[in-house]
Each structure stands twice: as structure tokens, then as C-alpha cells.
């Protein structure tokens with residue numbers, strides 16, 4: 350909006366309308382346009398090079414990204430694919446998990462974690478979460494293990510790593526695979542190791558709002574096992590090792606070259622962005638921890654969270670608080686309003702409300718505040734003041 354007059358050298362602004370005021374002061378849950386402003390020139394150039402090359406699927410760009418990503422995670426091998434969902438699906442398939450098998454996981458996660466277990470024909474077995482971390486309650490794993498259990502899928506939710514030392518000990522004692530759902534935790538560390546390098550397989554999503562996000566869909570699978578890696582590559586490419594000879598029913602799950610070059614660029618910035626997220630989380634913590642009526646998230650000793658989300662608990666009427674904040678221009682998210690064991694799609698599994706009480710309680714209390722590396726101090730202040738205001 351232009352100033353309407355310029356009297357005596359003073360720029361007089363028009364009377365600010367409500368709508369305009371709201372627009373400039375609205376804080377989104379995340380904002381990818383700021384990131385693009387900072388690295389757009391680099392991305393534009395790389396994308397134009399791919400477009401000019403005529404090589405859009407497969408080739409050196411994908412292999413280069415896979416090598417760089419494996420190195421970053423600290424795994425021997427990374428295999429790029431089309432999404433985090435495909436990464437999980439391919440992981441279960443590659444380990445031979447299917448009909449008749451059970452996989453223990455969290456009900457407090459995105460549907461893809463369990464959906465892919467079901468998609469390969471196995472049954473997700475939901476156990477409750479630890480209220481402090483929103484991750485699997487490791488005390489409940491052993492009583493959920495049956496003769497059919499093949500694997501455990503920890504979800505490093507909101508960027509916070511699960512206690513992988515204890516989880517691996519339980520899995521090893523019972524001869525179970527561990528497939529880490531690292532979709533929200535690219536760069537997070539447990540005991541000095543990046544998540545995705547600890548279990549048999551790590552599954553990553555490059556959905557745009559994840560810590561390492563493509564400009565579209567993308568995913569990757571990490572492993573140290575060359576046999577598993579070969580199987581993953583075969584399944585990702587229509588079940589073939591080469592040519593037009595197909596060993597198994599596979600899928601088409603490729604990362605395309607445009608996304609691969611974008612991810613190569615973004616990977617170089619990931620640590621910086623994760624550090625910015627950590628600084629924002631620290632600042633939220635110091636400003637919000639003393640506020641009555643909410644609980645701020647904590648990091649586990651020995652872990653480095655990458656804060657894909659900064660998720661607080663609200664003691665009273667979370668939904669009303671969310672609406673009140675929205676009226677003040679602060680847009681928050683609810684991850685997740687209904688745990689998976691109570692979703693209509695899983696009705697046939699027979700879980701009841703109250704059976705996994707911490708998951709039910711979290712679903713009613715969680716509120717994810719605006720969190721992205723470029724969130725400014727001013728924006729953060731507005732979130733904090735608005736929150737305090739709404740809570741009275």
C-alpha cells in the first residue's frame with residue numbers, strides 16, 4: 350500500500366484497516382517463502398541446469414544426493430525415493446514384513462507410520478506414549494511383543510529422538526528389526542549419532558515443511574546393510590535389478606533430478622537451520638516455561654532435538670485457545686487431534702478410548718506454535734504475548 354500523501358516531507362500512511370493490519374501481523378505456523386528468499390538464486394540456477402540437461406529422472410544428481418545424505422546421517426547407504434511414506438513402505442517390504450506379522454509403533458504420529466505397516470499386510474500394534482517426550486513409552490514394549498512381532502517403529506516425533514540405546518537393547522533381546530521413522534527429525538542426534546543411523550533402517554521425508562524439505566515430495570531410506578539396500582533399490586524400481594526382468598512386485602518411487610539438486614543445496618544449510626530452530630526453542634522455553642496453564646516440551650538427556658515442531662500442552666480448553674490466538678494473528682497447529690488407534694480407518698483393530706490414555710490426553714492438549722528457522726524475535730514475541738494474553 351502506498352502512502353496517500355507526502356505533506357511537508359512527512360509520509361502519512363493511510364488509516365490502517367483491520368484487514369491490512371491483520372495481514373501484516375499474521376504469523377503462520379511455518380513460512381517457506383523466507384527460506385526461498387535466502388537461497389532462491391542458488392536453487393533457480395541449479396534447477397535451470399537440470400532443465401537444460403534433459404536428464405530429469407535418475408542419473409548423477411540423484412546418486413550425488415544419496416552419497417551426501419548418507420554421509421550426513423552417518424549411514425553407509427542412502428536410497429532416495431518419492432516420499433517418507435514410500436520410504437516406510439519400502440523398508441517393511443525390504444525386510445520381508447507382511448501378512449501375519451505385527452509391528453509395534455506409536456499411535457501419536459502421522460498416519461503414514463501405521464498406514465504403511467498395513468499396506469504391506471502387517472498389523473500395527475499401538476502402545477502408549479511417554480507424556481514427557483510424546484515418543485513411544487519404552488516400558489510398554491515388552492508386554493506388547495508376541496510370537497508374531499517382527500519390528501518396532503520408533504517415531505522421532507517433532508524432531509525429538511527416542512531413547513535409541515534402550516530401544517535397541519529391547520529390540521536386540523527379542524530379535525526384532527528397528528525401523529526409525531525420522532520424517533520429522535533429519536539431523537537429530539541420540540548419544541552423538543544422527544537418527545536413522547541407529548536402527549536397521551531409517552526413513553526420511555523431504556515434504557516441504559520437514560527440516561530438510563524439497564520443493565515437492567521426496568524421501569530417503571538409510572541403512573548399513575548392502576543386501577537390504579539392493580533390495581530397496583530393486584523394489585523402488587518396479588522390482589527389477591536390471592532391464593525388463595522383474596523379480597518381485599515393486600513400485601515406482603523415484604526422487605526426480607530437480608528435487609535432488611534442490612536437496613543437495615538445502616542439505617548444506619540444514620545444520621544452520623536446525624541451530625536456528627534450537628535457538629527459537631530455547632527462547633520459547635525461557636519465555637513460556639514460567640507461564641501457568643501450559644507445559645513446554647523438554648529434551649531428553651543425551652539427545653539433540655531438531656524441533657520440527659515446538660509443541661506445548663494446554664491444560665484447559667486447547668481448542669478455544671487456538672481460536673483466540675488465531676484472532677490475534679497467531680496461527681498454530683494441532684499435531685495430532687486424534688491418535689491413530691482411534692481413527693475410523695483402524696476401527697477394526699478394536700482399540701477403545703482410554704486404552705492408551707497418554708495418547709488420548711496428548712491429542713486433547715497439544716498445540717504446536719509457529720516454528721521455522723526464519724521466525725524473527727518480533728514474531729516470537731507476538732506469539733508469546735498473545736499466548737499470555739489469551740491465558741489471562
Ligand SMILES: *Cc1c(COP(=O)(O)O)cnc(C)c1O
Nearest residue numbers: 432433434459461532554555556
Ligand atoms: C511426514 C511424515 C511421514 C510421511 O512423509 P511424506 O513424505 O509426507 O510421505 C511419515 N511419518 C511422519 C512421522 C511424518 O511426519
